[in-house]
Amino acid sequence: MGQPFHTAVRDFLDGRIWLRRHTPFPKDIIDRHIQEGFIQTIPGIQTNTTVLNQTHHTCNRCENNDPTRFTTFHCAKCEGTCTYCRKCLKMGRISSCTELILWRGEPVSFSIQHALAWQGTLTSSQQQAADDMIDSTNKGRSHLIHAVCGSGKTEMLFPPIHELLLAGKRVCLAAPRVDVILELEPRLKAAFPETSIEALYGGTELTKQAAQLVLATTHQLYRFRHTFDAVFVDEADAFPYTADQTLRQAVQKAAKPGTPVHYVTATPSEELLSTMKKTGSISTINRRYHGYPLPVPRYETLWNYEKQIKKGKLPQKLIVWTSARLKKREPFLLFFHHIGLMEQALPLLQALDGRIRSVHAAHPDRKEHVQALRNEQLPGLLTTTILERGITIPNIQVAVVGAEQKIFNKGALIQIGGRVGRSVNFPAGDFVLFHNGITYAMDDAKREIERLNEGGIGK
Amino acid sequence: MTRCLLCEQQLERRPTWQGLLGIQKKQHLCEICSNSFQRADIIEEGNLLDSVHSLYEYNEAMREFFHQYKFLQDVALADVFAGELRSVLKEKIAVVPIPMHPDKRIERTFAHVEELLRSAVVPFLLLLEKTSTEVMGEKTREERLAMKPLFILQKHAVIEPITYTIVDDIYTTGTTLNQAAFVLKEAGAKRVEAVTLIRA
Incomplete structure (x- = not known):
């Protein structure tokens, strides 16, 4: 002991900006720390009036100041006009009559003992x-x-x-x-x-x-x-x-x-x-850690694919490409620009292999499906751009269905291609853009990849 | 720039004749969010409560809507069903929202049923008073039926021999609505109808 404050309160609050009424501590403990000056309180919403008598709000938590993201209403708690921020609403509502708290006491002192256990070496x-x-x-x-x-x-x-x-x-x-x-x-x-x-x-x-x-x-x-x-x-x-x-x-x-x-x-x-x-x-x-070049995208026309898929017909080229992956037992990702189109294509692809699944941001089994693909329990996934980055699966093959769509900008296409050939055992792989017309973004992405492979520095 | 109240997507604005004439209704939701609610229009009739009209099904989208509206206290969402509620309630002569207990109201910072009506620009009468802070959703059917009266008449409230329309967010077992109807009929209401946003 000997501390005039609770160390647990300090450890939790130091560095944070938190709702006064939503801490994991009893109210009287927080109140006492406020009285004794260890905790500072600030209003949730800062409201200023301009010269022209217009009010201007800023959320003290997320610093949102876009007037369209605030709502003003008659509040039963403060019995007056109250404004809240809709921007960070999901983290607990911040309104004019809520208070935020900050730690003002002695800060936490951190350890200086840290091992780096990573065994690899950097190039x-x-x-x-x-x-x-x-x-x-x-x-x-x-x-x-x-x-x-x-x-x-x-x-x-x-x-x-x-x-x-x-x-x-x-x-x-x-x-x-x-x-x-x-x-x-x-x-x-x-x-x-x-x-x-x-x-x-x-x-x-x-x-x-x-x-x-x-x-x-x-x-x-x-x-x-x-x-x-x-x-x-x-x-x-x-x-x-x-x-x-x-x-x-x-x-x-x-x-x-x-x-x-x-x-x-x-x-x-x-x-x-x-x-x-x-x-x-x-x-x-501009080199991968294993020293092999980045996979360069190849273009394949896929005229009127949206119409065909909507009619319940899988374009021939997609059948050929997917069948080849299944036959060679190569895991694959098929990127789509739109969830609806992807869900229409799913049963058509499942006709080739019933284990094929789809994922998107709000998919309930999203984590499980990706894990199943890693574990080779699934042959391949249909996905939106959520899997464009951060995932590494050895020997993965990638196709973009509708690469001309606006969502597949240069950055997205480079990231998608970046899924291919990451493992030193499989440093190459297919990266195909099925399209209904070539866009500047596709050409820009391809040119950038080629330039990086030549050893040039990204523009 | 207008965004969908629920998914925050920017709303597409297509030029229309209605827009040009300035008679287009204000849009609050994008097409996807708007289509996620399932209109039901269930009308049930009874004795104490003469009829109940429930506008929507209680699906996943509706569950999320109420979570954000009531639990996250997003008052702005009262606008979402304003048009629909207005078209059902604009002809009614005496609209009575199911009240909240004063303590509960302070806790939530707003009375959710009254806010729905306010957004719909439907005038309403505060005739009832909630007697306890108990929450219906936490009770079993038996417990609900065995409860003491939930409502009393507001002091100085005068009930005339006319048709009253009580409004609540959800119609589950009907305990709340029946008790409110009972109080109004006891005091002399000729007919009591109800409109709820959802039927669970």
Whole structure:
């Protein structure tokens, strides 16, 4: 004892921005900590009135300030006009009369004992990128690792993360998609066996510990404020991160002021590239860790495929391609742009093999089906773009049905192709784009892959 | 920029004649979300309660809707069924929402049935008062039937010999609606009908 505050309360709250009425502690304990100044309270919604007498709201948790994402109503609790944020509603409603709390007492001090148990070795270019990132961290500068799919991006992050942990710093590894976090969690836990690690995504149980290394979906970072000494964003170009301004703000907010936010991706957006050129630094890796080239897409026409599938007829070329995979016992992924079309194609493909399944973002068995494909219990999956990144299955063969669709932009096509040939035992594989007309995105993706294979640096 | 209230997708705006004339109804949902609700229009008749009209089936989409509306307290969702409720209720002369207990109302920050009516621009009368904070959904059928009266008449409420229409979100066993109808009839209502959004 001897502490004037509960260490459990501190461990939970330090770094977080939390709803006062939703903590895992009894109300009187929280109240006492507030009275004694260990916890600061702030209003949930900041409302300012402009010169023209217009009101302007900002959510103090997610920093949303888009007027269309607020709703004002007559509140029975505060008996007045109350405004709430619809942006982060699913994390518990924040309104004008709710209070957020922040830890203001003595901060948690973190361990400086951390083993790096990863047994592999980095190639010289991986090592260079890792060293560059450490250098950038020390200078408080953001860093981008622009590395092709299958170049061992996660492993490159081990040295910079380890360095920070050894200095007793708190680190966050964030990604826009749950799938990526789920794949990273066991790898990071194996690599840092002595470190307290917590993975946060929608639906995880609340833990009260203060984890030194936090893995989180970018959404979860709404709940942190000035917490981390460095934030690493994996797959920084994935939806919804690029499309959502507040998610990018959330990442910045989660980092302590003046500390760097690092990015890792195979397909950085033009915007990210130009910002990093101006204000940060970039490492580029255009070879896969096994040294083989990236699979170059081939084009196959598939005229009027939507009409045919809707009529209940599977286009001949798809029958031939899928049958070949089944015969050779090669696992495969068929990408579709639309769930409805995919579900119509599913029974037609199941006529070739009844074990074929489909997955999409809201599919209840999504995790199980992907695992079954890994375990070779399924011959192949139909999927939307949710499986475009983060998954590694040896000898996987990939086809895109309707590659001309808008959703398959350059980045998506490069990521999809990046699923192929990742394993050193199967460094090649088929990457076919079935299309109803060739788009600029298809040509751009193909050209970029060819340029990377020639050793050129991505534009 | 308008987004679907449920899935946050941007709503497509096609130019239409109605839009040009300014008589187009305001859209709150995208086509996919809007089609996920199953219209049922079940009408059941009885003695105490003369008739109950339930507008929708209680499917997965509806369950999620109510979770977001009541549990996550997303008052904005009251707009979703405003048009449908209005078209059923606009002709009724005396609309009575099922009330919430004052404590419960403060906890939720709004009375969900009243908000539905407010969004639908249906005038209503607060004639009933809830006597306990007990929640119907947590009780078995036997427990519900054995309960003490759920409602009493509001002080100074005057009941005329006319038709009253009580409104609630969900019609399950009918305990709530029957008890409300009983109170109104005892006080002199000629006929009591009910409209609920869903039939479970």
